Amino acid sequence: MNSIHIQGGVALQGKVRIQGSKNAVLPILAATLLTKETSYIRNCPRIADVYKMVSLLKSLGCSVSWDEGGIRINAERVCCGDMPVEAVTGMRSSLCLLGALIGRCGEVIMEHPGGCVIGERPIDLHIQALEQMGVVFREEEGRMMAFAQNLHGAEITLPFASVGATENIILAAVMAEGDTIVYGAAKEPEIEALCSYLECCGANIDGAGSSVLRIRGGRPLYDAEYLVPADRIVAGTYLFGCLGTGGNTLLEQAPWKDMKSVIRIAEQMGAQCTVAEEGLYVQAPERPKSIGFLRTEPYPGFPTDLQSMALAVQTLGDGDCVIEETIFENRFRVVEPLKKMGADIEVQGAGRILVRGRETLRGTAVEAKELRGGAALVLAGLMAEGETTITGCQYIYRGYENICRDLRELGARIISV
Numbered sequence: 459m460n461s462i463h464i465q466g467g468v469a470l471q472g473k474v475r476i477q478g479s480k481n482a483v484l485p486i487l488a489a490t491l492l493t494k495e496t497s498y499i500r501n502c503p504r505i506a507d508v509y510k511m512v513s514l515l516k517s518l519g520c521s522v523s524w525d526e527g528g529i530r531i532n533a534e535r536v537c538c539g540d541m542p543v544e545a546v547t548g549m550r551s552s553l554c555l556l557g558a559l560i561g562r563c564g565e566v567i568m569e570h571p572g573g574c575v576i577g578e579r580p581i582d583l584h585i586q587a588l589e590q591m592g593v594v595f596r597e598e599e600g601r602m603m604a605f606a607q608n609l610h611g612a613e614i615t616l617p618f619a620s621v622g623a624t625e626n627i628i629l630a631a632v633m634a635e636g637d638t639i640v641y642g643a644a645k646e647p648e649i650e651a652l653c654s655y656l657e658c659c660g661a662n663i664d665g666a667g668s669s670v671l672r673i674r675g676g677r678p679l680y681d682a683e684y685l686v687p688a689d690r691i692v693a694g695t696y697l698f699g700c701l702g703t704g705g706n707t708l709l710e711q712a713p714w715k716d717m718k719s720v721i722r723i724a725e726q727m728g729a730q731c732t733v734a735e736e737g738l739y740v741q742a743p744e745r746p747k748s749i750g751f752l753r754t755e756p757y758p759g760f761p762t763d764l765q766s767m768a769l770a771v772q773t774l775g776d777g778d779c780v781i782e783e784t785i786f787e788n789r790f791r792v793v794e795p796l797k798k799m800g801a802d803i804e805v806q807g808a809g810r811i812l813v814r815g816r817e818t819l820r821g822t823a824v825e826a827k828e829l830r831g832g833a834a835l836v837l838a839g840l841m842a843e844g845e846t847t848i849t850g851c852q853y854i855y856r857g858y859e860n861i862c863r864d865l866r867e868l869g870a871r872i873i874s875v
């Protein structure tokens with residue numbers, strides 16, 4: 459299933475259920491290493507990154523089984539041996555095993571984690587923070603080795619609110635001796651989800667969702683059942699799909715409380731968004747409005763993960779829009795394929811583009827180069843006249859359980875081949 463074919467020009471109509479959150483479930487799966495009992499993680503999305511994390515957990519000695527409702531993980535016997543190189547390097551989130559394994563075993567040997575090609579993605583903040591907690595790092599033959607003989611709490615100030623670094627600190631800190639305070643912590647909902655799972659296991663964490671976290675270390679952790687929240691980025695993707703096609707949809711179980719900045723931008727583009735118990739209703743105008751300016755920011759600002767989708771919609775806007783990307787320097791790889799589809803986009807420097815809205819996009823063959831840019835191409839295909847073929851879809855399946863099925867439920871003419 460490596461290509462997606464779309465006959466564009468159909469307005470999305472109807473309802474679709476939003477899958478569990480990728481960015482929440484991955485650190486939670488890593489966190490299951492911290493208890494020797496059985497965890498049951500419900501509503502796990504069936505996506506490539508989750509399969510990779512499961513294979514990593516198995517390689518570490520966990521017994522893992524899927525059922526209809528979720529994944530059961532028993533981490534009674536964990537050996538900090540070799541992890542499959544491909545699973546580590548193929549996925550940035552393998553990095554949260556660093557904090558989890560330091561917490562569980564006091565040592566880690568792993569390749570440098572990979573991920574999308576959206577930027578340089580250094581890990582200096584992770585390393586500096588864990589060093590403050592007593593972790594010693596070494597590099598041997600390109601592999602990263604980390605040891606902690608005496609893992610202890612610390613007062614850590616993050617110079618940038620890195621999501622991954624905040625997660626790694628939390629994972630190590632719940633197992634460390636003494637308290638850890640994190641200033642400048644990331645406030646993303648996925649951090650709250652991780653903390654709330656760990657609290658179900660018996661951890662004590664104050665301040666989740668704020669920039670100051672206090673974690674009491676060394677408490678025993680027990681078995682827990684946890685329901686993964688719905689994916690705000692997938693919900694946002696379908697919201698922009700609805701906007702770009704002039705549709706009318708219900709995004710069932712969309713986590714609208716975590717989507718305020720996204721809803722605000724969608725409303726500026728002309729959408730009518732109504733929140734209800736069952737999810738988020740979106741009614742789009744015939745043509746999206748151009749919003750003039752959009753900048754990505756850490757939560758609660760507009761998420762970098764939805765920038766490409768907002769950009770795709772703005773290509774059909776009724777005027778101009780400048781988009782500034784402030785989180786990842788390489789999130790504009792989608793510009794070239796969008797231009798091939800007829801979009802008018804000018805790159806104005808690193809991290810800044812100008813989109814001039816046009817009447818139409820035309821379907822053609824394009825290639826996905828990364829996860830979110832790939833999803834944006836799917837939206838562009840829905841918005842375009844004629845047929846669009848997208849290759850490189852393995853990136854899209856990293857984060858979307860079944861984007862073609864979901865969009866077909868909304869009436870789109872889309873298949874994967």
Ligand code: UD1
Pocket residue numbers: 480481482484550551577578579580581582583584585618619620621622623646648756762763785786787
């Ligand atoms: C997570 C999300 C990703 C989202 C991003 C920002 C997961 C699996 N991924 O990625 O989808 O786009 O948050 O919301 O949850 N940085 C450093 N040094 C570090 C760490 C980060 O310079 O040690 C930089 C990065 O290069 C990037 C910025 O900080 O420019 C943000 O990174 P971070 O918040 O850590 O994102 P991730 O955790 O990688």
